[in-house]
Amino acid sequence: MDSIDLEVLKTSAAWIAAGHRCELVTVIKTWGSSPRPIGATLAICDDGRVVGSVSGGCIEDDLIARVRSEGITRTLPEIVSYGITADEAHRFGLPCGGTIELAIEPLGPDSRIAELLGRLEQHQLVERHVDLRTGAVSLHKAAASAVLTLSDDALVTQHGPRWRLLVIGAGQLSRFVAQIASAMDYHVTVCDPREEYRSGWTLPEVRLVHAMPDDLVLEMKLDKRSAVVALTHDPKLDDLALMEALKSDAFYVGAIGSRANNAKRRERLLQFDLTPAQLDRLHGPVGLYIGSKTPAEIAISILAEMTAVKNGVPRELQVNHAAALEAPGTSACAITLQS
Incomplete structure (x- = not known):
């Protein structure tokens, strides 16, 4: 039985191997109450299929609708926010005035998801660095105390059993x-x-x-x-x-x-x-x-x-x-x- 986030990575790797375009969505910041913690992930395929969760359903519906109407067009990672206004908070089921910030990363063969999974199968704790300017990915050994970090240039996430x-x-x-x-x-x-x-x-x-x-x-x-x-x-x-x-x-x-x-x-x-x-x-x-x-x-x-x-x-x-x-x-x- 896999954890939710491991299932997201495995499904993403399968979509990439089958030639689909897909995106990895990661919760990077929340304000107010949130049904999913920082670091939670979701993957969405170009045909609208989704695995994982970043909000419990409300924001997922919007992401799926956008993919089905516009396709997956991103070529570089992007930071997006939901729920900045009270109307948006109500629309997406967030507490009034609440906000959730997401990193949306287009995935492909160079995203090193298969390599990451190989390391996780060896029970390694891995840190994944994503260059927000170029989309380049590197993998490193992670410390047990490491936490998700976001800078102007990079998103760093941790994967594996802590x-x-x-x-x-x-x-x-x-x-x-x-x-x-x-x-x-x-x-x-x-x-x-x-x-x-x-x-x-x-x-x-x-x-x-x-x-x-x-x-x-x-x-x-x-x-x-x-x-x-x-x-x-x-x-x-x-x-x-x-x-x-x-x-x-x-x-x-x-x-x-x-x-x-x-x-x-x-x-x-x-x-x-x-x-x-x-x-x-x-x-x-x-x-x-x-x-x-x-x-x-x-x-x-x-x-x-x-x-x-x-x-x-x-x-x-x-x-x-x-x-x-x-x-x-x-x-x-x-x-x-x-x-």
Whole structure:
């Protein structure tokens, strides 16, 4: 499962290879509320087909109408604005007085989209420089902290996974977690030393590693853009990896299990050289409380909590499984994900 912006690039490359003219549209600035963030992309083909989104639909309709009536005529990148006046804001569904600024770039064989995709397949974080005067494109290695920049001469965008997720265990739940996380632009690594689980893995696009999880945690040198989720229910695999992860800079460390099992896990981890503050970083039972019962729902619950932590949502505003009260008609097993 690809992220939206990766799908935009892949579709653009296919259109270029088929001989179509197309344009890449990138959100570069917004004022007021906006349904899509800076860096969001859309591609539009000369026959009016579109992939991606820059506004949730309103501005897309105008872009499509222009292409169908005028064709694609740009030969150089152009910066355009929508919603400068109150009338335009109303027309395009923007808040009154709101504005969205877009870079519209005509694509062709020299746009290096295929080369960019090749680098992304190798899980590289890539910076794409577009010369606004000539349309020339160059690709460079990007820093994780880099952000979209626009000057009089150039547009610089970043592409590739900015976040890493280590999943311990290659079971059914791990497959759902890996799929959703990949669509959210995480570089996902799944670790499981058990041959019987690795042999059933069905996501070739997700890296599967045969190693002891605690060794891999140390090897990965987890930073503030890294997360770890333990999903095996096996203390021999989970505990040592969690111990190392909780001592790292990882922004999120979680483990599946019931409240009782997680209490026992915390007691075991305290016997290692963890401090109470480090142990307090452990999210377990993992995930936000959404009444999840199936593996797919549990995966959504886990990624929802991880997203809340990544985006700085205070813990007191999160209803997680450890704090959730038993809802009427809901069993304790359903609330805690696993009994």
